[in-house]
Structure formats: structure tokens, C-alpha cells
Amino acid sequence: MKHLTLKAALTCSTLVFASISSAATLTLNLENIQVNNGEIRIAVFNSAQTFTKKASHVMGVASLKESVSVTFDNIPVGEYAVMLFQDANGNEDLDTNLLGIPNEPWGASLNGTRVFGAPKWADVMFEVPEDGTQITVSMN
Amino acid sequence: MNRRQLLKSLGLLGLNAGIASNTAAFASELVKLSKTNAPLSPELAFSSSFLSIPESYEPTRVKFDRALPSDLRGTLFRNGPAKMQRGDTQYHHWFDGDGMVHSFDLHGSELVHRAKMVQTTKLIEEKSAGRFLRDGFGTHLSDALPVLKPDDLNVANISVLPLGEEVLALWEAGSAWRLDAKTLDTLGRKVFSPETDGVSFSAHPRMDPDGHLWNFGYLSGAGKLVIYDMSATGELNRTQVIDATHTNMVHDFAVTERFIVFVLMPITFEGRHDVSFADMLGWDEDGSVEILLVDKATLNVQHRFELPPFFAFHFGNAWEDGKQLRIEVATSEPWKEFNTSVKNAVAGKLPTRAEIESRDLAKAQEIILDLDTKTARSETLPFSRAEFPSFDPRFAGYRTQSLSMLTRTQDLPDAVFGFNQISRFDRKQDSVANWTYGNNFIAEEHVFVPKTGAKEGSGWLVGTAFDWENSKTTLSVFNAEAVQDGPISTCNLPYHLPLGFHGKFVKAA
Numbered sequence: 001m002k003h004l005t006l007k008a009a010l011t012c013s014t015l016v017f018a019s020i021s022s023a024a025t026l027t028l029n030l031e032n033i034q035v036n037n038g039e040i041r042i043a044v045f046n047s048a049q050t051f052t053k054k055a056s057h058v059m060g061v062a063s064l065k066e067s068v069s070v071t072f073d074n075i076p077v078g079e080y081a082v083m084l085f086q087d088a089n090g091n092e093d094l095d096t097n098l099l100g101i102p103n104e105p106w107g108a109s110l111n112g113t114r115v116f117g118a119p120k121w122a123d124v125m126f127e128v129p130e131d132g133t134q135i136t137v138s139m140n
Numbered sequence: 141m142n143r144r145q146l147l148k149s150l151g152l153l154g155l156n157a158g159i160a161s162n163t164a165a166f167a168s169e170l171v172k173l174s175k176t177n178a179p180l181s182p183e184l185a186f187s188s189s190f191l192s193i194p195e196s197y198e199p200t201r202v203k204f205d206r207a208l209p210s211d212l213r214g215t216l217f218r219n220g221p222a223k224m225q226r227g228d229t230q231y232h233h234w235f236d237g238d239g240m241v242h243s244f245d246l247h248g249s250e251l252v253h254r255a256k257m258v259q260t261t262k263l264i265e266e267k268s269a270g271r272f273l274r275d276g277f278g279t280h281l282s283d284a285l286p287v288l289k290p291d292d293l294n295v296a297n298i299s300v301l302p303l304g305e306e307v308l309a310l311w312e313a314g315s316a317w318r319l320d321a322k323t324l325d326t327l328g329r330k331v332f333s334p335e336t337d338g339v340s341f342s343a344h345p346r347m348d349p350d351g352h353l354w355n356f357g358y359l360s361g362a363g364k365l366v367i368y369d370m371s372a373t374g375e376l377n378r379t380q381v382i383d384a385t386h387t388n389m390v391h392d393f394a395v396t397e398r399f400i401v402f403v404l405m406p407i408t409f410e411g412r413h414d415v416s417f418a419d420m421l422g423w424d425e426d427g428s429v430e431i432l433l434v435d436k437a438t439l440n441v442q443h444r445f446e447l448p449p450f451f452a453f454h455f456g457n458a459w460e461d462g463k464q465l466r467i468e469v470a471t472s473e474p475w476k477e478f479n480t481s482v483k484n485a486v487a488g489k490l491p492t493r494a495e496i497e498s499r500d501l502a503k504a505q506e507i508i509l510d511l512d513t514k515t516a517r518s519e520t521l522p523f524s525r526a527e528f529p530s531f532d533p534r535f536a537g538y539r540t541q542s543l544s545m546l547t548r549t550q551d552l553p554d555a556v557f558g559f560n561q562i563s564r565f566d567r568k569q570d571s572v573a574n575w576t577y578g579n580n581f582i583a584e585e586h587v588f589v590p591k592t593g594a595k596e597g598s599g600w601l602v603g604t605a606f607d608w609e610n611s612k613t614t615l616s617v618f619n620a621e622a623v624q625d626g627p628i629s630t631c632n633l634p635y636h637l638p639l640g641f642h643g644k645f646v647k648a649a
């Protein structure tokens with residue numbers, strides 16, 4: 001299991017402003033949240049090349065309930081992947097152990113895909129069509 | 141439970157569409173037997189130990205046939221896979237089953253046995269779901285939940301580490317689980333420190349005579365070993381991460397006076413979604429065994445050696461001898477053959493000719509490292525078809541004269557998976573003493589318990605054995621120096637236990 005690139009993926013804070021040429025909406029339904037245990041930090045990636053390196057969109061959301069929905073409006077039609085973690089100790093970082101395995105809850109747009117360790121682009125990629133889409137992510 | 145009752149409990153095998161064909165074959169064989177009441181076929185011996193296992197064994201007091209030596213008072217803790225089936229889901233590999241920890245309190249002329257399942261996160265989730273939700277080590281479930289961290293698969297089923305009021309249930313690739321040593325109730329997942337939270341704490345920690353407890357952890361594919369340096373009571377002193385090749389599966393290690401010894405085998409790893417973890421592991425035919433000597437003082441690698449490839453799970457003792465360092469190794473059959481054999485044994489299938497022949501490769505050797513010339517060689521130790529080494533733990537890291545192992549006799553039917561004999565090698569006399577359980581027994585690990593104040597090798601071997609013809613488990617005590625005389629005391633439990641892995645004996649204060 002390689003988790004070594006995961007930390008980079010989940011803590012990526014580089015925001016690339018998307019062009020506003022189309023107006024699709026991406027809705028994320030987050031489930032299995034540990035309530036009142038820090039901010040959930042979400043990173044959206046828009047290509048295999050930038051996956052885990054450079055997010056196209058980022059968002060933070062409070063952990064007030066076990067589940068919450070967030071939306072990203074006005075995002076270009078295309079391929080995306082979502083990685084997120086819960087910053088339980090508020091240090092703006094995904095804490096990992098000595099082997100790079102996350103010690104804070106995390107999740108990804110797996111959509112039922114089985115993974116063994118840190119997911120690859122193909123495991124988490126989904127399409128956002130013109131009429132938008134909804135993705136459910138269960139926190140680990 | 142007698143065998144007739146046991147066979148009636150076939151319902152536990154889940155005769156339904158969800159199970160794989162080899163299990164169905166096993167089940168139908170047992171159905172046939174339950175009708176004819178014929179003797180249990182030897183190929184079913186191993187897997188029949190997993191039938192009719194309760195969720196817990198309540199404290200049960202049982203007499204030994206002869207009084208125990210007065211110095212042999214204390215508790216044998218043992219761990220092993222117990223839950224191989226849940227609802228319509230079935231595991232196919234011995235290593236898969238959820239762990240159950242046993243304690244046998246020995247005193248006077250009786251013992252009290254009890255056992256409980258380790259309440260891992262996995263077990264609790266699956267209990268409420270009524271089925272396995274996670275892959276086993278060697279079983280791939282097509283609809284299994286994703287594995288986001290190694291502890292998702294943690295079944296805490298390999299060994300134990302008694303630490304005062306607690307006993308840890310150990311797995312290889314994940315966290316240890318804390319149990320109450322008296323009640324065996326699960327207290328929670330063991331976290332030694334924030335940096336080691338979720339780092340594996342493998343199943344064969346070693347205590348040296350200086351009172352240091354050593355262990356390691358790893359993550360398949362990461363190319364690293366994490367070393368734990370602990371006090372005898374389990375407080376973490378130091379950790380160190382070292383880079384190493386061949387860290388895709390590392391089961392055991394050794395310590396000497398100055399070194400931590402890793403013998404790393406050329407097992408390959410390819411992360412995949414569609415097969416079990418066992419099937420992600422392969423064998424590099426062209427690879428070699430790499431031996432690392434890590435300096436206990438600095439925790440840095442000080443020496444490296446290479447040897448032609450062999451596969452082993454377990455090591456006996458290791459010690460420095462002038463400019464040489466010796467490591468006792470329980471060499472196994474090759475990884476792939478071992479894996480196939482285990483799955484066949486669990487499925488109740490007859491072993492193939494190739495599997496039977498590969499058993500001869502399970503023997504013992506001694507690796508001799510020359511620290512001056514940087515060369516490594518190996519010599520054969522006089523055990524054949526052997527596993528589960530045991531030695532006097534007071535001398536861990538220092539020369540020991542005797543090494544005990546389980547072996548299998550030539551006349552044990554090939555169809556039986558496992559061992560039926562206790563063997564003890566004495567270096568001084570250069571001879572091996574044997575005592576054989578009947579061919580209706582599969583012996584489990586026998587641990588060495590030292591006699592207080594006595595010389596090295598003086599003590600008892602204490603272990604369990606499964607009588608598969610009568611579905612009963614027996615605990616036997618041997619005088620370690622006269623194994624050939626047979627048990628000095630025996631206790632027949634009124635039931636049988638699932639065949640497990642490792643144990644530790646804690647002498648009463």
C-alpha cells in the first residue's frame with residue numbers, strides 16, 4: 001500500500017481559477033463525518049497530470065453533522081476527482097504516521113471502486129456533464 | 141462436542157450459493173460423512189477445527205492427569221484465527237479468520253481455560269452486518285469495502301504480547317489490540333505514540349535480557365521498516381525508520397547482544413483491486429535474501445549480507461559468536477506452494493503431489509554471518525518438515541544449546557495438513573529428541589517455559605494439540621530436557637479449539 005503521495009494530494013492548497021465558460025454544478029454529498037472534529041478540507045482535481053499535485057478547486061466545510069452537501073458552481077465540463085480529509089487537530093495538514101498512512105479521516109470520489117491504499121486517478125475520476133453531477137464520498 | 145454433533149453443525153458452513161465451490165465440496169464431503177458416520181477423512185482434519193467455534197469460551201476448569209511442577213504456575217496466552225465464516229461469506233485462507241485470544245491459567249493440578257474474540261473495528265462492523273465486509277489476507281470478496289488503511293483488514297489473529305494487566309493481540313500488518321489480561325475483554329486499539337499511530341506492530345516482538353522489548357512494523361510497497369525500541373513494560377523509548385528492499389512481507393526478526401537482525405526475502409508486491417492481498421505478493425526468482433544488522437545503539441544499518449533465496453516465516457534464536465553471528469531459521473516451503481497448501485487445507489482438499497513434496501523443504505537451518513569477511517553461509521539443522529521454533533527466552537540474543545520445533549512424522553497421512561511431533565535439538569549432544577502425538581493429532585506451537593534459576597534449556601514445553609478424530613483439544617506439558625519421555629502432565633479439554641498460531645507464557649509472580 002502506498003500512501004506516500006496521498007498527503008500531497010489532500011493538503012494541496014493551490015487554487016487554479018477555472019474559466020467560467022460553462023456553468024455545470026458539482027454536488028458532493030459527504031457522509032460518515034466525525035461530528036465537531038475539525039474542518040473538512042476538500043480538493044478537486046481536473047486532470048490525471050495535476051492529480052494529487054495541483055487542485056483546481058478547494059473548499060473547507062465545518063463538521064457540524066454526520067453528513068453534509070457542498071456544491072461547486074460554474075465548473076467546466078470535464079473529468080474530475082475529489083480527495084478530502086478531516087483536519088481534526090486544526091493544523092491545516094493531513095497528519096500521517098511514520099509510514100505516510102493518514103491518521104485523520106479521509107475520503108475520495110471512489111463511487112464504489114475498490115482501492116487498496118491510496119487511490120489512483122482512474123479509481124477516483126468521474127465526469128461532470130453539462131447538467132452537472134452528484135458524488136457521494138464516505139469518510140474513512 | 142463430539143464429532144457427530146460437530147457434523148450436525150454443518151449449518152455453519154453456509155450451504156448456499158454465496159460460497160466458493162471448493163468450500164461447497166468440503167461441506168458436501170462432511171454431509172456425506174454425517175450420514176455414514178465414517179471416520180473423518182484426513183484431508184478434513186485441519187479445517188474441521190474451525191467448525192462449531194463459539195463466540196467465546198467461558199471460564200472452564202479442567203484437571204490435569206498428573207499434578208504440575210510447583211514452579212510451573214502461570215498463564216499461557218494463545219492467539220489464532222477463529223472466525224472463518226460469517227453469514228454467507230467465507231474465508232479461504234488460514235490467515236484470514238478473525239482472531240480469538242485464549243488464556244490457560246495453570247496451577248496445581250488443573251487449568252482454567254477461557255477465550256474471547258478480539259473486538260476489532262472490523263469484527264464489530266461485520267457482526268452488525270452479519271457478513272464479512274472486508275477481504276481476508278488470502279480471500280478476495282468481490283464486493284468488499286475499500287482498504288483505505290491497513291487496519292481496515294486487521295484481524296488481530298497471530299500472537300500475543302502480555303504487558304502486565306494487559307495482553308496485546310498482535311497482527312502483522314496493523315495495530316496491536318489491547319485486552320484485559322484477566323477477562324480477555326477488548327480495551328481498544330494500541331497507540332504507542334502519534335507517529336506510530338496506525339503503523340503496524342508485527343507479531344513477533346523480542347525481549348532481550350537487558351529488558352528491552354524490540355519490534356518492527358512495515359507497509360507493503362513502502363520499502364521501509366519501522367523499528368520500535370521499548371521498555372520491558374511496553375513504553376516506547378525510540379523509533380527509527382530504515383530504508384530496505386524486500387519489505388513487502390516481513391513476519392519475524394531476531395535480536396543479538398548488539399544487533400537487530402532482519403532476514404528479508406525477495407517477495408514482490410503489486411497493489412491490485414481484484415485479488416486478495418496474498419495474491420498481490422509474488423516471488424522474485426532472481427532475487428536474494430538480504431540480511432540487515434541494525435546497531436541497537438544507533439538504530440542504523442551497520443552490516444548487509446546476501447544469501448541465495450529461501451522463504452521462512454520464523455527464526456529461532458540468534459547470537460554473536462566472536463566475529464560471527466548465527467541465526468536459527470525455520471525455512472518454509474516456497475511462498476507460493478505454502479499458500480496453495482494452506483488454502484487446500486482450509487478447503488478440505490487433498491494436497492497435490494507437488495505440495496506434499498514441497499513439505500520436505502520446510503526444515504531448519506543456521507545462517508552464519510562473518511562480520512570480518514562480510515560473507516554469509518548456511519548450515520542445515522537436523523529437523524525436517526518442521527516449523528514453530530521455540531527456545532529459552534531468558535537467553536534471547538545469546539547462545540542457546542537447544543531449539544525445539546514442531547515436526548511431522550513420515551507416517552502421518554499426507555492428507556493431514558500440519559505437524560504431529562515435538563522435536564528438540566541439543567547442540568552439545570548433537571542429537572534430536574522426538575515425541576510423537578498420534579496420527580489423529582495436529583500439534584500447535586509448544587512454548588518454552590524456563591524453570592526458575594535453572595540452566596539454559598531447563599524447563600518445560602507447553603502446548604496444545606487438536607485430536608481431529610474426537611474433536612477435542614489437549615494441553616500437554618513436557619520436561620524440555622526429556623521430550624522423548626512424553627508429557628509429564630496432560631489436560632484434555634471437553635471441547636476443541638480452532639487451530640491457531642502463537643502464544644506466550646507468563647509465570648505467576
Ligand SMILES: [Fe+2]
Nearest residue numbers: 391453454642
Ligand atoms: Fe508467526
